Amino acid sequence: MTTTLDRAAHRSTRPARGGFGRLLHAEWTKFRTVRGWVLTTIGSALVICLVGLLATAAVHERGGDAPGALPVGPGGEAVNDSFTFVHQPLAGDGTLTVSVSSLTGEGEGEGDDGGAGEGEASARGGEGGKGGRSVLAPWAKAGIIVKDSLEQGSSYASVMVTGAHGVRMQYDFTHDTAGLPGEVSPESPRLLRLRRSGDVITGYQSVDGDHWTEVGTARLPGLSRTPQVGLFVTSPSVAEPTGTGTGFSPAVATGTFDTVSLEGGWSAGTWLTGQVGRDAGTSGSYTRSTSSEAVASGGDFTLTGAGDIAPVVGGPAASGVRTVENFLVGAFAGLIMLVVVAASYITAEYRRGLIAVTLAAGPGRSRVLVAKALVMGSVAFAAGLASAAVTVPFGGSRSSANGFPVLTVPTATELRVVVGTGLVLATTSVLALALGTVLRRSAVAITVVVVGMVLPYLLATAAVLPEGASDWLLKVTPAAGFALQQSVERYDQVVSVYSPATGYHPLAPWEGFAVLCAYTALAFGAAVALLRRRDG
Template sequence: MTTAALGGFGPLLHAEWTKFRTVRGWWMSSIGAALVVCLVGLLATAAGNQGSGSDLPVGPGGEAVNDDFSFVHRPLTGDGTITVAVTSLTGVIAADPGHTGSGLAPWAKAGLIVKDGLAQGSSYAAVMVTGGHGVRMQYDYTHDVAGAAGAVSSSAPRWLRLRRAGDVLTGYRSADGRTWSEVGTARLAGLPDTVQAGLFVTSPSVEQSTGTGSGFAPAVATGGFDRIALDGGWASGSWRYRQVGDDAGVSGSYTADTKGTAVRSGSGYSVTGAGDIAPVVGGPATSGVRTVENFLVGAFAGLVVVVVVAAGYITVEYRRGLIGLTLAATPRRGRVLVAKALVVGGVSFLAGTAAAAVMVPLGGSRSRAGGFPVLTVPTGTEARVVVGTGLLLAAAAVLALGVGTVLRRSAVAVTVVVVGMVLPYLLATASVLPDGAAEWLLRVTPAAGFAVQQSVVRYDQVVTVYAPSSGYFPLSPWAGFAVLCGYAAVAFGAAVVLLRRRDA
């Protein structure tokens, strides 16, 4: 230790690492933290399901998507334009089992679409009218651009135009078919020369309040199209009808006339469809679908182990009277804590990252083998969740080290950190609190750090229950992690100040 004092921070760090690895309980517990993350994750994915276990369609960005709609189409080769007047948009919502009720889903859609083939998940751009959000342009599932507000009717039709120029798709709207305004532009890299384009209708489920909470009722929509005009490289011949995806035509509690159809009507079409063209999100609407977070539910258990190790890493020196020797060998006391933080934080980071790197692919394969579809996420999101799990454990370790230095008693320090971090997380995600209270806990307590593991994304154009019980945190992944880091920094700063002022 004298060498550390004379030689600088490097030897001090080496000395602390040597101290850590020579105490069998510490390094074995760190390995145990990784194992418990995996063990709990394996238990959570052990149940079987009678489903196929196949994943949902994947969009161009790597995210799981819904791609279900009624499509009246024909091939377009090269550049071209399609123009149409949408004269009506009506809908039917399932009021209760065995019955139907009138109504239009706010995100029911009817409009024009250019799509890279008929396969689900293929790239697309569309301009549309909606049930309650006016004219929109959407493309590649995650992108949504607002246009003019207002509903559509036979007395107030909405004219839409979609123009292709190479990989660039531009959507336009008009109130009279003469004066046009641009809604948005999309660049679809790699769009083939020949695409499928035409009219589409779809309608997602509608959130409804029930006696036990919120539920989702299936819905269909019917769009009226008139005065279709084409320009450019359109194939000759007649229009073709296709239901893209399983949900484009609904059945069950609906009557026959609410199934997906396309009927010639005057100079246009009346098209009925259901489903959605949008990213898949979590919540009740996707019950039975597993997410990356499901494979990492053991992180909170591993975190408890890490907290115990980190708190004991400093408090054992107080309990055994060794802190005096450590500080005598290294008079610059702040450096001692920094070295300890780097050691215990680094070990915790490796344990968490390794466990997550194993559980994410293993949990996915086990879920599919057990009949559960898995909510696919982009590679970048998956990498952030894996690394974020390691960072979560590292920050918790530094927090416990700081609290342990301040309190000098391991049991008390562990209790403070667990009550402040793990308990709010469990209360917020276990549906035992109202959504508002749960979100408050995940904003202002160290439990906000668990947001760094979130893989599901909130989209304004997709309706679900965006609540902690459904896997949604009120803060973004890195903002939530910053809250935890703030607590760790305060605890660590207080520990440095007290260590300098106290006698050993």
């Protein structure tokens, strides 16, 4: 390697001071003529692919507990779509108005659990059934809905009351707008209204039936001329603290509807009762004998149901399901290999005494470092991008073939993860190059990057630290950059365990990447300053 590097350095002096383009070409020539660097870079891409595919090698023994493919919403995300539905078709435009006078719940266990809070059971309502307890999930839902079809994942808009979050208007799984706060009761009902006009659905709320306020508006492109419209009830699992963290207990909800009023293009036919999707949804396997039912009495309805209408973010609904990130676990090994190359790219010149030759040949000291950063960053980006572009789709198809469904995400999200893998590797490589310039020792520079980038991520995601400390590590260290690889989003209207141990970063993807870029910019600035003052 020494002879090759010496030859490359000699050739790089030939352009003399012929401009930045020739300097960049000289640095590229220097890189590609060192076989060890080239082979290690190629090896990093292969390692990312191989480790990622090894993670998909397990085969799920298909049986009664085999996970099924999750439905996909209009936006391309995996969704829960399971609820009790009393409905009839609406031909054209029309309005449905209803009063919700009660929303109660029941879960596993015995007795009443006391207080209520975010992510906890909201305990109220009547006596629990045999072997059950009165418990209402904060995001249990009872309301009215316009749904394109009875197929899971089809487009919809709804206005509802919830267990602990008041009136909400939600549509197409990811959109959520708050209305009036407070719980419902026979003494304090909520009147809800949905009005369809073409593909525009508007939701309204009222406390007395005389004064109505708009909650929100949804546009559902391509909405069927005769969508199914009616009443629904559903309940996700109840999140409760346990001795080891947060647990989820299956639950059902019961809603009471009265004063049902129809206007417009209704069929004036019989109300149909059914269950969209599976009873389980995010509610596990609670086996209450009336887990899905609808009882009509005159013009009133009582519906009981379980499940959810929401995007899948993890937790019970994603048990046995793989995410895009699962296929990129090899990125850590590939990153370390590229860090070794990036640090050696500059420290080899210090070790062999060639830095003076390189600086003398360049049109400016800072330009020499910029040229090296462009070469190293481009090479690392290409390795990361190519490996992720191969591993993500191939890993997904292999997982599905082996019986493990893959959590579907929008195409734009998958593209961001693939490109983001290349960006994280490229930026970290430039960070290693800059630290190599500052420290002038490969081993020290590599150690600093691993301790600052890889170690915090492993500590945060291995659940060996308190959640607050894990969040802190992924906010203030270069490891924040790995947020760019996260494919599953956090939604306020979905209760789950949002922590580094379950794959969630405390910062948004591009915010986390900005933290990594800030560290790289600081290190690069220090490297340029020292290169001008100290070296050569």
